[in-house]
Amino acid sequence: xxxxxxxxxxxxxNIIKGITCTDVAPNQHEETGCVREGEERVxxxxxxxxxxxxxxxxxxxxxxxxxREVRTKFSPICEDEKFPxxxxxxxxxxxxxxxxxxxxxxxxxxxxxxxxxxxxxxxRAVSRSVDSIFKSMPLVQTPTEMENSETTLxxxxxxxxxxxxxxxTAEVLLPDVQTEALSLVVQKPxxxxxxxxxLQSTSAAPLTPKSPIFFSSEPEQAxxxxxxxxxxxxxxxCLPGGCxxxxxxxxxxxxxxxxxxxxxxxxxxxxxxxxxxxxxQVILESLQLPHVKLEPDxxxxxxxxxxxxxxxxxxxxxxxxxxxxxxxxxxSSVVLRMCFxxxxxxxxxxxxxxxxxxxxxxxYYIQMEKFARSALLEGAPDVRDLTVxxxxxxxxxLNMHYNKANDFQxxxxxxxxxxxxxxxxxxxxxxxxxxxxxxxxxxxKVICKLDSDVPPEFKSHHFG
DNA sequence: TCTGGGCCTG
DNA sequence: CAGGCCCAGA
Numbered sequence: 001x002x003x004x005x006x007x008x009x010x011x012x013x014n015i016i017k018g019i020t021c022t023d024v025a026p027n028q029h030e031e032t033g034c035v036r037e038g039e040e041r042v043x044x045x046x047x048x049x050x051x052x053x054x055x056x057x058x059x060x061x062x063x064x065x066x067x068r069e070v071r072t073k074f075s076p077i078c079e080d081e082k083f084p085x086x087x088x089x090x091x092x093x094x095x096x097x098x099x100x101x102x103x104x105x106x107x108x109x110x111x112x113x114x115x116x117x118x119x120x121x122x123x124r125a126v127s128r129s130v131d132s133i134f135k136s137m138p139l140v141q142t143p144t145e146m147e148n149s150e151t152t153l154x155x156x157x158x159x160x161x162x163x164x165x166x167x168x169t170a171e172v173l174l175p176d177v178q179t180e181a182l183s184l185v186v187q188k189p190x191x192x193x194x195x196x197x198x199l200q201s202t203s204a205a206p207l208t209p210k211s212p213i214f215f216s217s218e219p220e221q222a223x224x225x226x227x228x229x230x231x232x233x234x235x236x237x238c239l240p241g242g243c244x245x246x247x248x249x250x251x252x253x254x255x256x257x258x259x260x261x262x263x264x265x266x267x268x269x270x271x272x273x274x275x276x277x278x279x280x281q282v283i284l285e286s287l288q289l290p291h292v293k294l295e296p297d298x299x300x301x302x303x304x305x306x307x308x309x310x311x312x313x314x315x316x317x318x319x320x321x322x323x324x325x326x327x328x329x330x331x332s333s334v335v336l337r338m339c340f341x342x343x344x345x346x347x348x349x350x351x352x353x354x355x356x357x358x359x360x361x362x363x364y365y366i367q368m369e370k371f372a373r374s375a376l377l378e379g380a381p382d383v384r385d386l387t388v389x390x391x392x393x394x395x396x397x398l399n400m401h402y403n404k405a406n407d408f409q410x411x412x413x414x415x416x417x418x419x420x421x422x423x424x425x426x427x428x429x430x431x432x433x434x435x436x437x438x439x440x441x442x443x444x445k446v447i448c449k450l451d452s453d454v455p456p457e458f459k460s461h462h463f464g
Numbered sequence: 465t466c467t468g469g470g471c472c473t474g
Numbered sequence: 475c476a477g478g479c480c481c482a483g484a
Contacts, residue, residue, distance in 0.1 A: 330469095347467095350467095351467085351468085354467090354468065354469080355469095358468085358469065358470075361469090361470090362470080362471080438470095440470085441470090444469090444470090
């Protein structure tokens with residue numbers, strides 16, 4: 001399990017740092033021996049180059065000396081044996097590093113030290129970022145373990161990331177993220193979800209129920225959402241015209257919002273399905289990511305969570321709406337507000353609910369027309385022979401759609417309305433009214449008058 | 465112009 | 475179930 005965690009952690013680190021660093025083998029940093037020799041040569045060479053620029057000294061041994069010097073000065077706060085250069089205790093502040101490394105340094109080597117400082121900060125920021133992700137996944141790694149975890153960033157990756165940051169190029173893929181278009185129905189977020197700082201992501205992207213970042217308040221529903229996949233893609237876009245490396249195809253080239261794309265984004269600018277990805281602000285600031293937008297109304301959202309008011313509709317809401325359909329096919333906005341009092345009503349939420357009922361009606365009328373036509377084809381002698389009972393196939397079809405779990409006692413009134421609807425369709429079709437493109441509208445007018453009051457249980461705060 | 469509803473499509 | 479489009483009514 002530990003090796004799995006480490007591998008996963010490493011993967012996430014790689015992902016955050018930009019997996020497109022093509023010159024680095026995925027597991028290279030774990031094979032420290034031979035790799036580090038090569039790295040050292042490269043690094044010494046690079047340092048030498050910089051040292052030459054900084055001091056005008058041509059001596060390669062001078063660069064070696066500087067490298068040793070820098071490492072020595074870093075050693076008190078570098079604990080990891082694998083990557084002593086970059087493994088820095090998270091408790092060590094930047095100031096400490098600066099004071100330990102730079103205070104005694106000569107001006108000629110100051111630039112080199114500064115680069116180490118930069119890398120150190122970069123490393124720590126990435127590590128915190130990874131930590132914040134792993135801390136939110138107790139199934140993967142416990143908080144206690146995370147507290148003891150240290151910053152471990154292979155230097156080649158640090159450089160890779162540094163380069164990316166410098167030129168503003170990075171593409172970040174988070175594991176287990178959704179890649180598909182998503183349903184508007186999301187798993188209800190956990191109350192403790194809000195963290196100190198959040199990144200806005202503009203979509204509905206329910207995480208896997210296993211993830212504690214968001215989880216279903218109704219576990220039995222979580223697995224039923226067919227269109228909720230366990231993969232999601234977070235893309236850090238890049239600025240056009242930004243650098244590209246290795247001829248690798250790049251998107252745009254600037255660090256952008258962490259986006260979890262969903263269809264809804266095109267419809268709702270301020271989507272109620274907006275998901276928030278918890279990331280420490282420290283990371284964002286230290287990485288100095290352009291276009292990283294901090295949620296401005298996170299406190300307001302906190303209050304919503306405290307009040308147990310959801311910003312988005314959940315699978316439970318959908319289930320409830322379907323049961324409501326047994327009573328009302330055309331619910332008014334007042335009824336909707338009463339029945340979904342635990343939802344913060346926005347235009348988007350309202351239209352989504354309306355859309356739900358529109359879809360419910362669509363299915364309902366399609367079934368009615370289908371069964372009416374088949375009854376006609378079977379030569380039903382009299383419209384009065386057309387009945388809808390709990391045993392009838394039509395009812396089973398409807399019940400399967402609106403009450404799949406079959407744990408709700410469908411009111412008799414619904415059977416009556418269904419029967420009326422079926423007969424209306426039967427009559428209209430038998431009279432050839434279906435030649436008129438808008439022949440169904442007459443039926444709709446009849447059916448909308450047959451709505452019943454929704455029982456008070458649906459308006460109760462304890463539904464579900 | 466906005467909103468709700470229906471139809472079609474994926 | 476959701477998005478796009480169209481239409482009617484307020």
